[in-house]
Each structure stands twice: as structure tokens, then as C-alpha cells.
Amino acid sequence: MFVEKVKGALRLSAISPQARAIGLAPGLTLADARARIPDLAVADHDPIADAAFLNRIADDCDRWTPLVALDGPDGLVLDITGCAHLFGGEAMMRTRLVTHLQHHGLSLCAIVAGTPEAARALARCGKGGVVPFGREAECVAPLPIAALGLAEETVTGLSRAGLKTIGDLASRPGTPLAARFGEELLVRLRRTLGLEDVRIVPRRPLPACIAERRFAEPIGRAEDVEGALAMLVDDLSLMLEARGEGGRAFEASFFRADGAVRRIAVETARPSRDPKSLGRLFHEKLEALADPLDPGFGFDLVRLAVLRAEPLAPAQVSLDGRAIEEEEVAALVDRLAARLGRERVLRFMMRDTHDPDRAASLVPAADPLGPACPLPDELPSRPLMMFDPPQPIEAIAQVPDGPPLRFRWRRVLHEVVHAEGPERIAPEWWRQPADMPTRDYYRVENHDGRRFWLFRAGLYDREPGPPRWFLHGLFP
Amino acid sequence: MSAAHDVSALRQMLAGLEAERLPGASNSFSFGAEGPDNVLANSLARGALHEIYAAQGADMPAASGFALALALRASGAAADARPIVWVRQDFLDAEAGKLHAHGLIALGLDPSRLILVRARDPEQALRAAGDAVRCSALGAVLLEPWGEPKALDLTATRRLALRADASGVTLFLLRMAAKPSASVAVTRWLVAPAISTPLEADAPGAPAFAATLLRHRAGIAGHQWNLEWDHESCSFRDIAPLSRAVVPVPAGRPAASGAAPAEITAFRRTG
Numbered sequence: 001m002f003v004e005k006v007k008g009a010l011r012l013s014a015i016s017p018q019a020r021a022i023g024l025a026p027g028l029t030l031a032d033a034r035a036r037i038p039d040l041a042v043a044d045h046d047p048i049a050d051a052a053f054l055n056r057i058a059d060d061c062d063r064w065t066p067l068v069a070l071d072g073p074d075g076l077v078l079d080i081t082g083c084a085h086l087f088g089g090e091a092m093m094r095t096r097l098v099t100h101l102q103h104h105g106l107s108l109c110a111i112v113a114g115t116p117e118a119a120r121a122l123a124r125c126g127k128g129g130v131v132p133f134g135r136e137a138e139c140v141a142p143l144p145i146a147a148l149g150l151a152e153e154t155v156t157g158l159s160r161a162g163l164k165t166i167g168d169l170a171s172r173p174g175t176p177l178a179a180r181f182g183e184e185l186l187v188r189l190r191r192t193l194g195l196e197d198v199r200i201v202p203r204r205p206l207p208a209c210i211a212e213r214r215f216a217e218p219i220g221r222a223e224d225v226e227g228a229l230a231m232l233v234d235d236l237s238l239m240l241e242a243r244g245e246g247g248r249a250f251e252a253s254f255f256r257a258d259g260a261v262r263r264i265a266v267e268t269a270r271p272s273r274d275p276k277s278l279g280r281l282f283h284e285k286l287e288a289l290a291d292p293l294d295p296g297f298g299f300d301l302v303r304l305a306v307l308r309a310e311p312l313a314p315a316q317v318s319l320d321g322r323a324i325e326e327e328e329v330a331a332l333v334d335r336l337a338a339r340l341g342r343e344r345v346l347r348f349m350m351r352d353t354h355d356p357d358r359a360a361s362l363v364p365a366a367d368p369l370g371p372a373c374p375l376p377d378e379l380p381s382r383p384l385m386m387f388d389p390p391q392p393i394e395a396i397a398q399v400p401d402g403p404p405l406r407f408r409w410r411r412v413l414h415e416v417v418h419a420e421g422p423e424r425i426a427p428e429w430w431r432q433p434a435d436m437p438t439r440d441y442y443r444v445e446n447h448d449g450r451r452f453w454l455f456r457a458g459l460y461d462r463e464p465g466p467p468r469w470f471l472h473g474l475f476p
Numbered sequence: 477m478s479a480a481h482d483v484s485a486l487r488q489m490l491a492g493l494e495a496e497r498l499p500g501a502s503n504s505f506s507f508g509a510e511g512p513d514n515v516l517a518n519s520l521a522r523g524a525l526h527e528i529y530a531a532q533g534a535d536m537p538a539a540s541g542f543a544l545a546l547a548l549r550a551s552g553a554a555a556d557a558r559p560i561v562w563v564r565q566d567f568l569d570a571e572a573g574k575l576h577a578h579g580l581i582a583l584g585l586d587p588s589r590l591i592l593v594r595a596r597d598p599e600q601a602l603r604a605a606g607d608a609v610r611c612s613a614l615g616a617v618l619l620e621p622w623g624e625p626k627a628l629d630l631t632a633t634r635r636l637a638l639r640a641d642a643s644g645v646t647l648f649l650l651r652m653a654a655k656p657s658a659s660v661a662v663t664r665w666l667v668a669p670a671i672s673t674p675l676e677a678d679a680p681g682a683p684a685f686a687a688t689l690l691r692h693r694a695g696i697a698g699h700q701w702n703l704e705w706d707h708e709s710c711s712f713r714d715i716a717p718l719s720r721a722v723v724p725v726p727a728g729r730p731a732a733s734g735a736a737p738a739e740i741t742a743f744r745r746t747g
Contacts, residue, residue, distance in 0.1 A: 325613035329559055329591075332611040336593055336604055344594045348577045348587035360577030365591050372588070375581060382582050384544070385537050385573030412534070418672075420679030445680035449669040450534060474573055476541020476583065476669070476683040476705075 004045040013045045047073065057101070058203060059261040062253065063301050064097060066207060069116075069200040075123065077116050077200050084112075091130045104259050113139070116200050117191035121147040121166070136194030141167030148188045154181050166192065207305035208247070211235035218257045218298025225254070225293065225302070226286070230279050232304035237273040246271025246312030252282060254293060255301035262293060266338055269330045269366040271312040277331045284338040337366045350375065355428050356382065356472070380423055381443060383453045383473025390470035393454065400460045400467075403442045407454065409471050414446040422456075437467070443475070451475035503644070505550045508711025511701040516692075520663065522550055523644040525637040527661040529651045529690075531668040536572040536652050538669040542685045543618055543648045544583055545705045545712065550646040551615025552710075558615030560585070561608040563593040563601050567622045568652065583683065584707030589615075598625030602632055605647070609636060612643040620650040624657065633659040656690065664691040670702045673715060682706060684715060 004013035010030040019040075024033055033040055050073060058076055061068045064087070067079035080093060087093035090112045098110050113119035113131040121140050122131070125147050131139050140147070143166045145158050158181070163169050169177070170193055178186045190196040211232045219225060229252060240246060251265045266281045286293065337345045346362040350373040353359060359382075395407035403419035421442035429436075437458035445451045453473035458465055504519035520526070526546065530539035544560075551558050562575070577587040593608070595601035598621040605619040619636075621628060633649070637660045640647045649661065656664060666688040672681035683705040691697050702715040 325558070328611050328613035332561075332608060332614075333591065335607060339607075340593065340595065340600060340604060344596075346592045346594065348580075348590060348592070350577060350587065356576070356578065360587060362592065375586065379578060379581060382578035383537070383573075383576055384541050384579035384583065386576040386579070387573045388569075418674050418678050418680045420675075420677065443680055445672060447671075449671040449684060449686070450538075451669065451672070451680050451683075473576060473579070474537035475579075475680070476537050476544075476685070 050074075056259065056261075057106070060101075060104075060255065060259040061097075062204070062261065063255050063303075064093070066204070066210065066305075067200060067202040069203055071120055075120065077120065079116070079200050079202070080112070094130060114194045115191050115197045117149075117188065118194050120149065121192050124149070134194070136192070137170065140192055141165065141170065145169065148185075148192060150185060150188060154185060157181060205307065207251070207307050208245070208309040209236065209239050209243070210303060210305045211239065212301060212303035214301050215299070218295075218300040219302075220295035220298040222286075222293075225295070225299065226283065228302045229282050229304065230275075232302065233275045233278045233282070236304055236306065237275045237278070240273040240306065240309065240312075243309070244311060244313065245309040246273045247278075247306035247309050248272075249307040250278065250282075251305050251307050253301075253303045253305070254295075254299045255303070256295070257297045257300045260296065264289070264293075265307070266334075267342070267366060268334045269337075269368075270327075271310040272331075272334075273312065274331075277334070281334055281338050284335055288339045333365045337364065342366055349373070353428065354425060356386070356425065357388070358428075381475070383451075383475045386453075386473040387471065390455070390472040393469050393471045395454065395456075395469035397456075401440075403444060404454060404469065407469065407471075409452075414450070414452070416444045417447050418445040419443070425455075435464075437465075441472070505646075507549065507703070508709070509701070509703055509714045511703070511714045512687075512689075512699070512712070515689075515696055515699055520546070520550075521693075522646050523640050523642075524662040525633060525640055525647045525649060525660065527649045527651060527656075527659060527664040529654065529656060529664070529666045531666050533571075533653055535668045536568075538683075538685055539650055539652070539667040540572070540620070541583060541683050541705070542665070542667045542687060543650050544580075544585065545683075545685075547616035547618055547646070547648055548584055548710055549712075557589065558613060559589050559591055560616050560618065561591045561593060561605075561614055562618040562620070563595055563605045563608065564620045565595050565598060565601050565622045568620060569594075571622070572652065582707060583705065584710050595621075598622070599627045602627055602636075606636060606639060609639045609645050609647050610643050612645060614645050616646045616648065618648045618650060620652065622652055624654045630658045630660065633661065637661070661691070662693045663689065666690050670704075670715060673704065 004011060012024065012026050012028050012030065012033055015024055015026055022037065024036070030042065054070060054074065054076070058068050058070060061076060061078055065078050065080050065083045069077045071077045080090070084090045084093050087096055094110055094112050098108065101108055109123050109126055109128050111119050111122045111128055111131065113122060114133065114136050118131065118136040118140055121143055125143050127139075145163060145166065146155050148166065158169070163172070166189070169189055174186050187196070191198060213228050213232060219228065232252075236247075247268070248271055249265060249267045251263055254262045254264075256262070264282070264285055266285050268281070272278060333345055342364040345365045347365040348360045349363045350360050351358055352373050391409065393407045393409045395404040397404045401422075403421055404416055406413060406415050408414070419442050422440035425439045425441060427436035427438065439455040439457055440459070441453060441455045443451065443453055451474070452471055453475065454469060454471055456467045456469050458467035460467060503522045505522055506513050506516075506518040506520065528539050528543045528546075530536045547560055551560060564575070575592060580587045580590060593604045595604055601619060601621045605617055608614060608617045636647055636649070649659075668686045670684040670686040672684040675681050681704070685703050685705070686700065687703055688700045689697055703712040704715050706713055
């Protein structure tokens with residue numbers, strides 16, 4: 001028995017069948033319930049844990065169909081259009097699903113109906129079974145109005161009008177009802193009666209294509225799992241080839257016999273359907289997992305889905321092998337990204353700006369290429385290495401606006417022998433706060449031949465505060 | 477023009493294309509500067525492991541620049557040349573600075589050719605470089621771990637060298653803050669910055685390196701060259717010895733550094 005605080009009073013929110021049998025009901029205050037039965041076993045209601053558990057069940061239900069949606073805090077809607085024949089028909093599928101979930105210790109009420117709303121209304125009223133094709137209206141007629149899942153006021157209003165069941169409602173003309181209770185009521189009613197059909201919104205995006213293997217005996221060994229994956233990759237690559245497509249994002253789902261589901265996703269830099277490279281990617285990913293795949297009592301279903309597919313024409317090998325080389329590099333990038341993480345395999349993307357800090361950004365090399373920014377033609381010499389943020393130094397200049405004579409960086413004193421500058425770089429005022437000081441950059445070389453990129457932040461007299469010196473980069 | 481002539485011309489073209497593709501077909505590159513090229517007979521091995529040490533901590537940019545310049549020599553400077561992979565350990569970002577795209581351009585590398593791999597630790601860097609060096613579509617691979625990691629032993633370098641040999645990709649191993657240790661590298665260089673040839677208005681000149689050949693598989697060692705990198709022609713240049721800066725002499729003092737022996741005056745002891 002669970003309690004929840006509603007409007008300042010502890011009320012029962014969910015109760016066990018035994019409690020129901022002795023006359024308790026949800027909504028009763030805990031004090032009243034205790035007065036009737038003194039030794040109640042009570043726990044706090046935890047909606048978050050409930051939701052997490054429901055999500056877990058929903059994950060597990062992915063094994064029946066990829067179209068699963070949550071329905072309120074305690075319901076699931078599965079769209080089994082076109083799936084039922086795989087499990088021996090609707091009735092058989094329902095039985096198998098119920099047994100499967102009952103094995104996990106759940107008590108449930110499952111019904112197969114023509115529209116999601118009809119099924120929902122029937123299931124909420126505790127009906128089970130399969131609604132014969134086209135007989136939704138008859139089946140839902142005796143249900144109370146509340147089964148429509150409408151707002152509280154509407155239900156009260158309808159009851160006051162003497163309309164108790166859905167059948168009563170269905171036999172009335174629609175227009176006056178809509179005028180009194182809103183269009184929503186009619187829409188609900190039509191859908192529940194099976195006159196109008198709207199698909200559910202699945203909780204996970206629908207994959208482009210799927211390959212899966214079911215195992216009579218759950219598999220657990222790492223080699224078996226990889227073997228299964230290899231077979232699936234083969235299947236999938238044939239499917240993709242037939243469609244003239246290549247996948248950009250793949251996801252392998254491992255359904256454990258006890259209902260837990262583990263998903264592993266890999267992405268590729270360009271559309272791919274090469275079974276060998278995909279197999280290798282998954283191998284890398286499985287090896288690099290921080291928490292390895294835990295087979296528990298074994299996986300009884302392994303599924304491989306293409307989440308995102310893009311057109312991929314059959315490859316034409318050019319004479320100089322250029323295309324092959326590009327493929328190879330892309331495959332290398334994918335492999336490294338799978339092992340180290342996407343954010344560790346990077347490419348420079350040039351930006352059109354004069355600010356040296358923002359001159360280029362590093363983007364994952366696996367991402368598709370953005371619009372290319374042309375390289376600057378004439379560029380003042382820039383350091384190979386840059387410090388971010390710039391490192392403060394102590395510097396002495398001969399004249400206030402001149403290049404430094406000597407400076408101290410990391411406790412070493414450097415005498416400047418050659419200097420070039422200043423190159424004045426003003427901050428991008430449209431991007432940064434207005435009081436950022438202007439920078440005067442100098443390229444200097446010390447007596448050992450080490451070359452530095454220094455700047456003085458701030459101009460004498462014109463900008464507030466005394467100017468400070470920084471070391472921003474190192475030249476080779 | 478005869479048909480036979482056409483066919484032979486086509487054959488030649490094909491042979492040229494194949495020579496480019498086959499690993500080990502043209503298996504050496506040169507500096508483009510007379511000094512080292514004369515001694516090394518114009519050849520540094522492609523598809524091999526070369527080690528580059530920074531002489532001191534502060535010489536890291538020079539060593540990186542030298543390695544990148546060699547990588548450009550090994551893989552060509554054209555914008556559509558093969559990509560270069562640079563595997564860098566994270567720690568170097570704080571110690572030596574981050575790679576700057578405009579700095580790459582200044583050395584003659586189009587930044588879009590570079591794939592930068594940031595490794596958390598030396599082991600990860602080694603594995604990533606081991607993977608990269610197997611990919612024969614790359615121009616060169618630079619591996620830059622920090623310090624003297626245990627994982628980078630003789631076996632590890634041999635593994636890398638074997639892979640480089642099989643794929644024909646040249647691997648440059650940059651050793652920062654490390655003492656030379658056993659390895660199977662074909663050449664080992666110690667790099668420090670050299671004083672550049674100043675441009676007009678006393679500005680610092682092109683990147684200049686003092687490169688010492690510490691070891692060479694063929695036994696040529698102990699040479700030192702002062703080289704300058706020209707990013708436009710993508711080649712090294714010798715720095716003429718005369719252009720080396722001398723220690724500036726402060727005005728108003730005698731130029732001779734060897735001080736004349738001080739005159740000894742003997743005083744007779746009195747009293």
C-alpha cells in the first residue's frame with residue numbers, strides 16, 4: 001500500500017488487491033484507513049521510481065514492436081500493426097506478451113483493439129482479450145464515461161446530464177454535445193468507437209530498418225554476442241543495399257531474459273553499409289565500454305537498427321583510388337571516434353574572423369562537413385601553439401607603446417633580440433563586453449632563437465587601467 | 477603520332493599512378509636543403525618511425541614545428557594531398573599550448589588536412605596512433621605523448637615501426653620532456669630553435685631549427701644543421717653560417733673579451 005500527500009493530508013494512492021478486498025480504496029486518507037485496519041503496511045509513493053520502472057517495461061516491450069508509447073503513469077500502448085503475424089496472430093501475441101510480463105512478477109490487463117483509444121478505455125476498465133475487427137463500438141458501449149479519459153469537470157457534467165455510459169453518449173447527436181463540452185469530447189468519442197484512427201506517437205524514433213535474432217536459449221558469452229552482431233550486420237547491409245542507402249547511425253539493443261535492455265549506438269562519418277567496417281566499429285565500441293555488457297541470465301533477443309539512413313549509391317572505383325582512400329580515412333575516423341569518443345577526434349573548421357582566439361573551432365571529425373570557409377590569403381605570421389587563456393607575464397618596454405625589451409615567463413627571463421609589431425587587434429565589440437581592452441601583438445625572438453607572441457592588453461592613456469602583458473603563443 | 481606511342485605513354489602514366497599508391501614504391505623523402513641532403517644522400521625513409529626530441533621543455537614548439545615540416549615533406553604540401561593525423565596527449569595543451577589553425581597555415585599545412593586526435597593518456601595515444609598508422613590512405617602520423625610513459629618501450633616502438641612499414645605511412649614520434657631511450661626508430665633528432673634570419677625592420681624571420689641527428693640506422697650520426705623552413709616551397713633551407721647573429725657588443729666597451737692581465741703592483745711592506 002502506498003500513500004501520497006494530497007492537499008495536506010496523507011491519502012492512499014495505490015493499494016494491493018488484498019486491501020481492496022477488505023474495502024479500502026485509493027483516495028481514502030491514511031487516518032481513516034488506519035482507523036478501519038490498524039496494522040496497515042504503508043510505504044511512501046515514489047512516482048519517479050514508478051516512471052522509471054514503467055520505462056523499463058516499455059524498453060522490454062520494444063521486443064514486440066518498435067512502436068511503444070507511454071499512457072499515463074501506469075499504461076503502455078503498443079502499435080502491433082503488421083507485427084502480430086510474427087507471433088502467431090493477435091490473440092497468440094497477447095497471450096505471449098502477458099505470460100512474458102507475468103514471469104517478471106507483473107499483474108496486468110492487456111487488450112487488443114482497433115484504435116489506441118478503444119484499447120485504452122477497455123484496458124482501464126479491466127477488460128482483457130481481443131476485440132474482433134470492427135466491433136469496437138459494441139465493446140466500449142457499456143463502459144462508464146470516465147473511461148474516455150476526459151477532464152474531471154466534463155465527466156461530472158455528463159453524469160449530471162444523465163449520461164452514464166459511452167453507449168449513451170454515442171446515441172446522442174454530436175453537435176449539442178460539442179457545443180456544451182467542447183470538440184475534444186467528440187474527437188475522443190469517435191476514436192474510442194473506432195470511427196477514426198490516429199496512430200500513437202512512439203517514445204523512441206522509428207528506425208529506418210531493423211534486423212534481429214531471437215534465441216531459444218539466451219546467449220551470454222561475449223563471442224556469441226559478437227557473432228550474433230556480425231550476422232545482424234550482414235542482414236542489415238543486404239537490406240540497406242536493396243534500398244540503395246547507407247546508415248549514419250546504428251543501434252544495437254540487447255534484450256536480457258529478465259527484461260533489462262542495453263542499447264549501444266555507433267555513428268559513422270558517412271553513410272556506410274560495409275559489414276566488415278560496421279562489425280569492427282561495434283567491436284571497438286563493445287571493448288571500450290566503461291561498464292561492460294552484463295549478460296545476466298543471457299540475452300534472448302539481439303536487435304540491430306539503423307536509426308538514420310542516407311542515400312548511398314553503389315561505389316564506383318575511380319582509377320586513381322581516390323574514393324577508396326577517402327573511405328579508408330572515414331573508416332579510421334569512425335574507429336577512433338568509437339573508441340575514444342567523438343569529441344576526441346577532431347577537425348579544424350575555419351571561421352571568418354580576425355580574432356585569433358576564434359579563428360578556428362575544433363569540431364568532431366565524424367560530423368558532416370560544414371560550408372568551407374576560404375583560407376585567408378595574406379596572413380601575418382601566427383604561432384603554431386596558442387595558450388588559452390593567455391599567460392600573464394612581466395615585461396619591460398623601452399617606450400610605453402613600444403615592443404618589450406625583456407620579459408619573464410614561467411620564472412625565466414627572456415631578452416628580446418628581434419621584435420616585430422605592434423599588430424593591433426581590437427576585440428569583436430559585437431560579441432564581447434564593451435570594455436575588453438585592445439591588444440597590441442608583438443612577435444619577438446630572444447637570444448636563443450625562441451620566438452614568442454606577446455601582447456599588451458590596453459592602450460596607454462586611452463583605455464582605463466594600466467596595460468598588462470600576456471604571452472599568447474609560441475612560434476616554431 | 478603512332479598508336480604504339482600512345483599505349484606506351486598510357487602505360488607510363490599508369491605506372492606513375494601505381495607508384496604513388498603502392499606502399500614502399502617511392503620510399504624516401506628529403507629535406508630540400510643541401511646540408512642534410514648531402515649527408516643523408518637525399519633519403520629519409522618513408523613508412524618508418526622517426527623520433528624527434530625537444531632539447532628542453534621550452535623547445536617543444538620548435539620540435540613540433542620541425543616534425544610537422546618533415547611530415548609535410550613526407551606527404552606533400554598540396555591542399556588535396558593525403559591527410560595527416562596528429563595524436564596529442566591532453567596534458568600538452570596546458571604545457572605547450574593548443575594547436576592553432578593559423579599557425580598550421582603559416583607552416584604550409586591546410587588545416588582541413590589535419591585530423592587531431594586528443595588522447596587522455598599515453599596508452600590511449602599509442603593505441604590511436606597504432607590504428608592510424610595502419611591506414612595507408614594517410615600522408616603521415618604524428619604521435620606526441622608527454623614525458624616518459626612506461627607503455628612506450630622498445631616493443632611498442634617496434635610494433636609501430638612494423639605497422640608503418642606495412643602501410644607505407646611515415647610516423648613521427650615527438651618526445652617531449654623525455655630522455656632518449658631504446659627504440660627502433662630509423663632516425664632520432666634533437667631539435668632546438670635556431671636564431672632566425674631577421675627580416676626587414678629587425679623582425680624575427682622564418683621558423684628556424686637547430687637539428688642534431690643523434691642516431692641513424694645507417695650509422696650517420698652526430699651532425700648538426702641549422703635549417704630554416706620555407707612554407708611556400710615547402711622545403712628546408714640551410715641557414716648560412718655567416719648570418720648567425722653574434723653576441724651583441726655593448727657600445728663603449730672594448731670588443732676584446734679576453735681581459736688583459738691586470739698589472740701587478742708590488743707594495744713593499746712597511747713597518
